[in-house]
Amino acid sequence: MFRRSQQEHSPRAATALRLVSVSKVYGTAQSAVTALDGVTLSLGAGTFTAVMGPSGSGKSTLLQCAAGLDRPDRGRVVVDGEEMTGGTEARLTKFRRQRVGFVFQQYNLLPTLTVAQNTALPLKLAGRRVDQERVREILTQVGLGDRLGHRPDQLSGGQRQRVAIARALVTEPGVVFADEPTGALDTRGAREVLRLLQRAVRVHGRTVVMVTHDPVAASYADTVLFLADGRLAGHLSGPTVDAVAERLAHLGDRVRDDAPTGV
Amino acid sequence: MFVLALNSVRHRPGRFVATLLSAFLGAAIVMTFNSLHDTAGARGVDEVSAESMTTAATVVGGYGSLLAFFAVASTLTVNVRGRAEEIRLLRSTGATPAQITWMVVGEAVVVGPVGALLAIAPSMLAGRLLLEMFQDSGQVARDVAYAFGPVALGSGLVVTLSASVGAAFLAVRRATRAASGAGRSGGRARRFAGYGALAAGAASVLSTLALDATDPMAMAPAAYGSILLAAGFAVFSPVLLRAVLGRLARPVEAVAGGSGHLAVHTMRRRAAELSGVLMPLILFTGMATATLYMQAVENDVIRAAGLTRSVDDKNLETLNLVVVGVIVVFSCVMLINSLYAATSFRRREFGQQRLAGATPGQVLGTVGCEGLLLTATGVFFGTVAGLAGILPFTYARTDGIRPGQGFGIWLGIVAVAAAATLVTSLWTARLTLRTPAVDAVAA
Ligand SMILES: Nc1ncnc2c1ncn2[C@@H]1O[C@H](COP(=O)(O)OP(=O)(O)OP(=O)(O)O)[C@@H](O)[C@H]1O
Numbered sequence: 258m259f260r261r262s263q264q265e266h267s268p269r270a271a272t273a274l275r276l277v278s279v280s281k282v283y284g285t286a287q288s289a290v291t292a293l294d295g296v297t298l299s300l301g302a303g304t305f306t307a308v309m310g311p312s313g314s315g316k317s318t319l320l321q322c323a324a325g326l327d328r329p330d331r332g333r334v335v336v337d338g339e340e341m342t343g344g345t346e347a348r349l350t351k352f353r354r355q356r357v358g359f360v361f362q363q364y365n366l367l368p369t370l371t372v373a374q375n376t377a378l379p380l381k382l383a384g385r386r387v388d389q390e391r392v393r394e395i396l397t398q399v400g401l402g403d404r405l406g407h408r409p410d411q412l413s414g415g416q417r418q419r420v421a422i423a424r425a426l427v428t429e430p431g432v433v434f435a436d437e438p439t440g441a442l443d444t445r446g447a448r449e450v451l452r453l454l455q456r457a458v459r460v461h462g463r464t465v466v467m468v469t470h471d472p473v474a475a476s477y478a479d480t481v482l483f484l485a486d487g488r489l490a491g492h493l494s495g496p497t498v499d500a501v502a503e504r505l506a507h508l509g510d511r512v513r514d515d516a517p518t519g520v
Numbered sequence: 521m522f523v524l525a526l527n528s529v530r531h532r533p534g535r536f537v538a539t540l541l542s543a544f545l546g547a548a549i550v551m552t553f554n555s556l557h558d559t560a561g562a563r564g565v566d567e568v569s570a571e572s573m574t575t576a577a578t579v580v581g582g583y584g585s586l587l588a589f590f591a592v593a594s595t596l597t598v599n600v601r602g603r604a605e606e607i608r609l610l611r612s613t614g615a616t617p618a619q620i621t622w623m624v625v626g627e628a629v630v631v632g633p634v635g636a637l638l639a640i641a642p643s644m645l646a647g648r649l650l651l652e653m654f655q656d657s658g659q660v661a662r663d664v665a666y667a668f669g670p671v672a673l674g675s676g677l678v679v680t681l682s683a684s685v686g687a688a689f690l691a692v693r694r695a696t697r698a699a700s701g702a703g704r705s706g707g708r709a710r711r712f713a714g715y716g717a718l719a720a721g722a723a724s725v726l727s728t729l730a731l732d733a734t735d736p737m738a739m740a741p742a743a744y745g746s747i748l749l750a751a752g753f754a755v756f757s758p759v760l761l762r763a764v765l766g767r768l769a770r771p772v773e774a775v776a777g778g779s780g781h782l783a784v785h786t787m788r789r790r791a792a793e794l795s796g797v798l799m800p801l802i803l804f805t806g807m808a809t810a811t812l813y814m815q816a817v818e819n820d821v822i823r824a825a826g827l828t829r830s831v832d833d834k835n836l837e838t839l840n841l842v843v844v845g846v847i848v849v850f851s852c853v854m855l856i857n858s859l860y861a862a863t864s865f866r867r868r869e870f871g872q873q874r875l876a877g878a879t880p881g882q883v884l885g886t887v888g889c890e891g892l893l894l895t896a897t898g899v900f901f902g903t904v905a906g907l908a909g910i911l912p913f914t915y916a917r918t919d920g921i922r923p924g925q926g927f928g929i930w931l932g933i934v935a936v937a938a939a940a941t942l943v944t945s946l947w948t949a950r951l952t953l954r955t956p957a958v959d960a961v962a963a
């Protein structure tokens with residue numbers, strides 16, 4: 258699934274994702290919420306990064322700004338060596354098509370299309386040739402080779418998420434973003450999804466950035482980035498479940514200490 | 521649950537605008553024409569005046585009511601179907617199917633009569649204008665006073681209430697069944713109703729032939745028949761649509777690329793749901809074709825009977841065209857209304873397409889392709905339904921079968937149908953694209 262077809266892409270950049278002082282404020286005046294506050298980070302190609310932090314700390318905003326689903330107010334975003342410039346939604350969409358895959362907590366598969374059609378859709382929309390054999394291959398690798406003609410509503414949550422992963426990988430993007438991809442799944446479904454993401458990185462050299470609340474999920478990653486109040490609050494390499502859980506607990510302390518009035 | 525229904529109407533009024541508008545317009549049409557019954561029934565109205573008004577009220581008020589019934593019902597169906605997600609959510613939070621049914625039917629019980637009550641004042645105004653036109657054309661004596669009474673009010677309330685409550689009940693039953701995973705067993709009742717409508721329509725159309733050539737009511741059974749046939753076709757149109765789409769998949773994709781691909785596959789899957797949108801489209805085409813051509817034939821007959829065209833004849837012609845025009849405009853507005861509702865309910869789906877890599881232009885391209893395919897299907901069935909009324913009527917009136925008018929009127933109708941369908945769905949889709957894709961799928 259994660260094989261690259263050389264002729265279609267320029268050589269992959271060594272830095273898959275770079276954010277430079279990225280800020281995002283929602284709302285205006287009194288009701289303004291600073292969701293991201295000058296985030297700078299750099300992720301190498303072929304890495305698996307988890308992003309963690311308290312609810313409302315800006316994780317989803319970070320992912321959406323990095324993936325071109327939302328526009329940061331300030332700062333630069335460079336994906337796979339290419340800087341994301343603003344412009345129309347159509348331009349951003351075309352940028353995403355080539356460089357970004359996204360996996361959502363709620364799958365967001367199209368209910369009217371089959372598993373195979375959903376997987377091939379990004380290629381179709383980009384006007385690229387659809388190699389049915391490759392679609393079958395990629396779905397076989399996520400364990401759904403026998404479900405090509407099923408509709409999303411005939412699949413379990415875990416299976417739907419695996420289709421979503423196949424769809425995110427089929428365009429061979431520079432970075433795959435996943436926002437709580439296991440949030441709606443049971444333990445077994447979650448484990449399968451995490452193993453797939455891990456394999457995409459380890460075996461096939463993809464770059465994955467995943468938001469999660471679950472220390473177990475985070476332990477599948479190579480590195481965990483912690484986010485608090487829209488700012489980076491440290492990282493952890495080679496995370497274990499216990500280490501992540503402890504760090505999270507302290508992160509909670511720090512956030513509380515910083516905001517004694519309890520806003 | 522009735523409280524829940526009231527709350528849901530109060531807190532999210534936007535979703536009910538379309539249903540309220542359809543109840544309002546439906547009731548207005550019904551009450552305007554049926555108030556002629558009240559006027560004719562008042563004391564002191566001379567026999568000739570009473571008869572002209574009763575005839576008009578029976579013919580136009582009758583098929584107008586039938587048309588309003590189906591139009592209101594189809595808007596309600598679209599509304600409930602568009603809320604399948606919400607219904608699933610309610611179920612998963614513990615609401616029983618009976619509770620959900622009561623909620624949705626409760627909404628219809630509130631919205632239907634509110635629409636009808638709002639329509640009273642406009643109907644009185646329109647009815648008065650209508651009466652004046654009758655008086656100008658010499659059909660009704662000058663001294664007849666306008667009356668708005670129990671017939672108008674009762675028929676308006678009964679038609680809107682029964683159409684909205686009936687449709688809401690059927691649609692929500694289907695939705696709760698689908699949500700509970702039980703197969704689509706409701707299909708049989710629906711097919712049965714479809715066959716019933718087709719049979720009744722055919723009988724009504726054929727009965728035109730049995731009428732006397734000069735019977736002033738001859739237009740009624742033909743128009744009834746056309747409406748019933750249109751409604752019946754709407755029930756079965758998904759079958760045809762699905763078959764046609766199977767053939768069209770490749771050519772449409774070749775011409776329209778990714779947009780065409782999405783349009784064909786989405787429509788094939790949603791064919792059953794599309795009958796809710798096809799209903800007003802078929803009704804509009806069928807009604808417009810049937811009534812405009814029949815009226816043209818009728819006017820020709822009147823013109824042929826009088827040697828010179830008197831002022832009265834001319835007024836009568838104008839009156840007839842105005843009456844028919846009102847009905848045609850009404851069904852066109854209903855078409856726009858339910859297309860607007862159906863499209864705005866697809867905000868989430870459009871968001872998902874965008875997240876999968878569709879540009880806003882491609883989303884609109886998909887909607888445009890769908891609009892063209894819908895128009896073609898609707899125009900086809902609508903024309904068949906319309907012709908079914910026109911041919912026997914023309915035969916009864918003139919001995920010929922084909923009306924003397926050319927294709928001009930029909931082409932105009934097709935153009936209006938296509939424009940209404942495309943402009944409404946594209947414009948509505950464009951509105952939904954203003955919401956960022958991520959928010960659109962979350963809402
Ligand atoms: N569209 C929006 N409009 C206004 N405020 C928003 C919007 N999206 C996010 N926010 C605010 O921005 C902040 C960060 O939100 P974000 O969704 O990124 O948090 P998160 O870390 O993903 O939280 P969670 O773990 O609950 O998903 C929050 O305070 C949130 O209320």
Ligand SMILES: [Mg+2]
Nearest residue numbers: 316317318436
């Ligand atoms: Mg989030």
